[in-house]
Each structure stands twice: as C-alpha cells, then as structure tokens.
Amino acid sequence: DTEVTQTPKHLVMGMTNKKSLKCEQHMGHRAMYWYKQKAKKPPELMFVYSYEKLSINESVPSRFSPECPNSSLLNLHLHALQPEDSALYLCASSQRLLELNQPQHFGDGTRLSIL
Amino acid sequence: AQKITQTQPGMFVQEKEAVTLDCTYDTSDQSYGLFWYKQPSSGEMIFLIYQGSYDEQNATEGRYSLNFQKARKSANLVISASQLGDSAMYFCAMREWFDITGTASKLTFGTGTRLQVTL
Numbered sequence: 001d002t003e004v005t006q007t008p009k010h011l012v013m014g015m016t017n018k019k020s021l022k023c024e025q026h027m028g029h030r031a032m033y034w035y036k037q038k039a040k041k042p043p044e045l046m047f048v049y050s051y052e053k054l055s056i057n058e059s060v061p062s063r064f065s066p067e068c069p070n071s072s073l074l075n076l077h078l079h080a081l082q083p084e085d086s087a088l089y090l091c092a093s094s095q096r097l098l099e100l101n102q103p104q105h106f107g108d109g110t111r112l113s114i115l
Numbered sequence: 116a117q118k119i120t121q122t123q124p125g126m127f128v129q130e131k132e133a134v135t136l137d138c139t140y141d142t143s144d145q146s147y148g149l150f151w152y153k154q155p156s157s158g159e160m161i162f163l164i165y166q167g168s169y170d171e172q173n174a175t176e177g178r179y180s181l182n183f184q185k186a187r188k189s190a191n192l193v194i195s196a197s198q199l200g201d202s203a204m205y206f207c208a209m210r211e212w213f214d215i216t217g218t219a220s221k222l223t224f225g226t227g228t229r230l231q232v233t234l
Contacts, residue, residue: 033222041226042206042224042225042226042227043160043206043224045221045222045223048219048221050219055219056213056219056221088158090158090160092160097219097220098219098220099220100146100147100148100167100168100210100211100212100220101148101165101167101210102148103150103162103165104150104162104222105162106152106159106160106161106162107159108157108158108159109158109159111158
C-alpha cells in the first residue's frame with residue numbers, strides 16, 4: 001500500500017463534464033506534484049506545490065486546474081478535456097521542494113479516459 | 116539533448132541472475148540527485164534507490180545497488196538475484212534545480228527499461 005492515496009482509481013468522462021481528481025498524504029510532506037503519463041512513456045510533470053503555493057506550472061492547458069487546500073490534500077479539477085488527455089495521472093509528494101536528495105513518493109494513479 | 120538516457124527499451128533476465136539497467140544523464144549542475152523507480156503494470160511508481168551527486172560510495176538497498184560513475188555521468192541500476200516479481204518498467208530520474216534561481220527542484224525521468232524475468 002502506498003502512503004499517497006489517489007481517488008478515484010479509474011474515471012471515464014465526456015468532453016463536457018467537470019470532474020476532480022483527489023490526492024492525499026499524511027507523511028507531513030510540504031511539496032506535492034501532479035504528473036501525466038501516457039502509455040509506454042515516462043511521467044511528465046504538470047504542477048508543483050510547495051507549502052500550499054503553486055511553484056511550477058509546466059505550461060499546462062487551463063482545462064486542468066490544480067488546487068492545494070491544505071498541506072495534506074491536492075486536487076486536480078478537470079473541465080472540457082480532450083481525448084488526448086486520456087492518461088494515467090500520478091500524484092506525488094516529497095518532504096521539501098528544495099531538497100534534491102529527497103525521493104518523491106507516488107500514489108497508484110488515476111486512469112482517466114475521455115470519451 | 117536528453118537529460119536522462121536509458122538505451123535499453125527492454126531486457127530479459129533469468130530468475131536468480133543479476134541484471135544491470137543502464138542510465139546516463141546530462142547536467143551542468145554540481146548538485147543533483149539520481150533516483151531509480153519501478154513501475155509494475157498496475158501503475159504505481161515505487162522508489163527503489165537514491166544516489167547524491169556528492170556521494171562517494173555507491174548506494175545499496177537490499178538487492179538493488181547503483182553503479183555511480185560521475186565522470187561518465189552514468190548511474191546504472193544493478194538488481195541481484197532477480198525474482199519474477201521484478202518484472203516491471205524501470206525509470207531512472209534526476210532531480211535538479213528547476214532554474215537558475217534555485218527556488219524549486221524538478222524530477223526528470225528517462226524513457227524507461229522494461230525488464231522481464233524468466234524462469
């Protein structure tokens with residue numbers, strides 16, 4: 001079992017729907033991350049939060065909207081997605097953003113399919 | 116240029132044998148961290164081992180060891196006594212400063228190596 005919990009595990013949505021992905025960790029980590037992973041490809045960084053503030057946005061389209069309501073929780077709000085957005089979405093956390101020696105701990109991911 | 120290069124798309128190894136997965140990296144920074152992750156078909160990314168750029172000793176974690184050659188910019192993963200459960204995708208990753216301000220760090224992954232352990 002991972003210490004980073006992501007819900008839901010699977011999500012199928014239409015292009016006009018609004019949905020949210022949720023990520024939770026209780027390890028006291030202050031940096032949290034969203035990644036997108038297409039099949040047979042490495043994860044690609046989308047957003048980074050440090051102490052609940054957005055630190056990095058890797059030029060992600062505005063139809064993806066991240067939110068960090070508190071130090072344990074990270075959401076990704078989805079609206080008007082395209083079929084090419086179908087992917088595995090991984091959440092991760094690490095102790096601090098500025099510590100290069102700290103590993104990121106990943107959740108099991110949400111498999112998203114856009115119809 | 117690729118930051119992290121994994122030249123072996125797929126590897127086969129017999130159970131109980133050792134296997135080396137290659138990784139080379141490219142950075143001009145002095146401070147960076149190198150990580151290996153395992154991703155089974157179920158999707159979760161499992162942290163295996165870490166090597167810091169200033170570490171003089173090669174990292175080891177159980178059956179995993181990292182062959183770190185800084186001058187060659189390589190960080191190969193060695194798995195000893197392979198088990199059927201080791202069959203998975205393996206990613207090498209580097210954590211370095213996001214930009215010159217040093218106010219954030221970023222983890223960049225290689226393309227991965229799919230390891231298949233056979234009987």
